[in-house]
Amino acid sequence: GENVEQHPSTLSVQEGDSAVIKCTYSDSASNYFPWYKQELGKGPQLIIDIRSNVGEKKDQRIAVTLNKTAKHFSLHITETQPEDSAVYFCAAKNTGFQKLVFGTGTRLLVSP
Amino acid sequence: SQTIHQWPATLVQPVGSPLSLECTVEGTSNPNLYWYRQAAGRGLQLLFYSVGIGQISSEVPQNLSASRPQDRQFILSSKKLLLSDSGFYLCAWSVGTDTQYFGPGTRLTVL
Numbered sequence: 001g002e003n004v005e006q007h008p009s010t011l012s013v014q015e016g017d018s019a020v021i022k023c024t025y026s027d028s029a030s031n032y033f034p035w036y037k038q039e040l041g042k043g044p045q046l047i048i049d050i051r052s053n054v055g056e057k058k059d060q061r062i063a064v065t066l067n068k069t070a071k072h073f074s075l076h077i078t079e080t081q082p083e084d085s086a087v088y089f090c091a092a093k094n095t096g097f098q099k100l101v102f103g104t105g106t107r108l109l110v111s112p
Numbered sequence: 113s114q115t116i117h118q119w120p121a122t123l124v125q126p127v128g129s130p131l132s133l134e135c136t137v138e139g140t141s142n143p144n145l146y147w148y149r150q151a152a153g154r155g156l157q158l159l160f161y162s163v164g165i166g167q168i169s170s171e172v173p174q175n176l177s178a179s180r181p182q183d184r185q186f187i188l189s190s191k192k193l194l195l196s197d198s199g200f201y202l203c204a205w206s207v208g209t210d211t212q213y214f215g216p217g218t219r220l221t222v223l
Contacts (some may be wrong), residue, residue, distance in 0.1 A: 093210050
């Protein structure tokens with residue numbers, strides 16, 4: 001089955017810096033890759049997603065890149081703000097199946 | 113717009129007691145519904161999913177069960193809770209796409 005690895009587990013940056021979180025997946029049939037942000041005590045919120053027919057997607061300060069050959073995808077946050085502090089999860093899914101497989105999460109801390 | 117509700121928000125139960133967590137979705141029909149568990153500081157583990165009323169698929173053999181008595185209602189149950197059942201339980205839904213949207217979660221502590 002699918003396995004998703006996520007790095008780093010913790011990331012500390014200064015406000016205004018960029019942050020990059022990387023994930024690798026094992027199943028080459030996976031074709032959908034969402035990213036979720038989870039604040040303390042709340043449910044995960046979808047922030048951006050990408051499909052395997054696209055190499056990059058951007059939404060304001062957030063971007064995701066996908067390398068299908070290497071089977072890895074990354075989340076890029078530019079001009080970080082303290083409110084970006086949260087745990088971020090990547091995930092992978094094959095459209096033919098219901099299961100969304102999650103990475104272990106990255107705790108991002110943005111210091112003012 | 114669609115909204116998802118979970119209750120209770122917080123629950124403290126003794127070992128061996130029963131459990132019932134409820135999830136409801138508004139604003140959509142025939143959603144796929146999911147139950148996840150998140151242990152402290154860990155990722156999300158899929159427990160059950162349902163593609164329709166009465167249709168339940170289990171991902172992990174365990175002390176829990178799920179039911180879907182109505183189109184937009186998903187229930188997670190246990191007859192006898194274990195200490196290891198403690199965690200943050202999340203319900204999610206999707207309709208027609210791969211995208212899953214999560215509810216606010218239920219924090220369960222088993223003592």
